[in-house]
Amino acid sequence: MPDQALSGPPLRVLVADDNPVVRAGLTALLGAHPDIEVVAQAADGEEAVTFASRCAPDVVLLDVRMPGTDGLTALPRLTHLAPVMMLTYSREPEVVAEALRRGAAGYLVHGEFTAAELITAVRDLRYGRVTAVADSLGVSYEPNEISSHLQSVVAQSSEARPRSADGRPRRGPNRLDFGLSSREVEVMDLIASGMNNRQIAAACFISEKTVKNHINRIFAKLHSSSRSEAIAHWLGTARGGWSR
Numbered sequence: 212m213p214d215q216a217l218s219g220p221p222l223r224v225l226v227a228d229d230n231p232v233v234r235a236g237l238t239a240l241l242g243a244h245p246d247i248e249v250v251a252q253a254a255d256g257e258e259a260v261t262f263a264s265r266c267a268p269d270v271v272l273l274d275v276r277m278p279g280t281d282g283l284t285a286l287p288r289l290t291h292l293a294p295v296m297m298l299t300y301s302r303e304p305e306v307v308a309e310a311l312r313r314g315a316a317g318y319l320v321h322g323e324f325t326a327a328e329l330i331t332a333v334r335d336l337r338y339g340r341v342t343a344v345a346d347s348l349g350v351s352y353e354p355n356e357i358s359s360h361l362q363s364v365v366a367q368s369s370e371a372r373p374r375s376a377d378g379r380p381r382r383g384p385n386r387l388d389f390g391l392s393s394r395e396v397e398v399m400d401l402i403a404s405g406m407n408n409r410q411i412a413a414a415c416f417i418s419e420k421t422v423k424n425h426i427n428r429i430f431a432k433l434h435s436s437s438r439s440e441a442i443a444h445w446l447g448t449a450r451g452g453w454s455r
Contacts, residue, residue: 221248222337225268225293227259227285229277232416237272237298239413240326243406247333256285263292270336273315275299275306283309290314294336298329325400326414389432389444398425399433403442 226237226249238249251262256273257280263271271293275282282297283306289295294316301307302320310318316336319329391399394415401411408426412419435441 219246221246222270222334223248223250223266223268224333225249225251225253225259225263225266225271227253227256227271227277227282228274228298229254230274233274236414236416239410240329240401240404240406241333243404243410244330247330256280256282256289260285260288260292263289268293270333271295272298272333275301275310283313286310286313286315290316296332296336326397326404326406327400330404391429391432395425395429395432398422399429399441399445402426402429402438403445 224241224247226234226241228234228237231254234252234254238252241247241249250266250268253259253262255277259271259273259282260280262268271289273282273286273289273295275297276299282299286295290313295314297307297310297315297318298321299319300321302323307318317332319332324332397415398411401414406414408419408422412422415422430436430441433441433444435444
């Protein structure tokens with residue numbers, strides 16, 4: 212289901228990652244939402260600080276390992292300019308702990324969150340709500356000045372799920388329920404977030420033809436003939452859907 216634009220001006224995001232493909236994918240993913248605007252892209256920490264000073268973003272998405280000035284080195288300066296979410300492949304506990312100690316408002320590891328969870332985390336930072344997966348990484352930390360507590364993205368998303376008659380969260384579908392592959396799960400999450408085939412191709416770094424092939428297989432496994440029907444089954448809102 213496409214997002215409804217939030218009230219107020221678009222949320223301004225700066226993306227800092229040395230990989231141009233990752234930057235392009237994140238920009239396409241974020242830009243698919245009318246309430247979010249990527250105002251700058253940086254290839255290293257020094258560029259991130261420079262662009263953040265010029266563009267005054269509401270949120271910075273920052274990689275850890277970059278040539279020249281890395282994310283951890285730039286982090287203290289960036290936190291004076293905007294809330295910073297670490298968005299990286301580095302899941303070492305000592306790196307996570309150091310990022311939080313230096314003022315990161317959250318820490319997400321590529322491959323361990325859905326597109327919808329990333330969008331929620333970015334929006335939450337605008338309003339001072341912070342998010343991290345530090346708990347799931349087994350990291351101990353002390354609250355810093357920016358945040359008095361850090362919450363799990365998974366915990367937030369489970370709170371938002373529909374509940375059954377007895378008040379318990381309804382169990383949502385997953386790849387085991389429908390037999391989707393890891394890539395098909397990723398594509399279906401992006402479909403549910405409202406992205407079109409071109410945007411999904413950019414976010415997943417694959418061709419539009421490959422996206423169409425994935426969607427055909429997804430529709431068959433979800434017994435759906437349209438995007439809206441597939442989304443209803445995927446989110447557990449179809450008639451007779453997920454209530455266990």
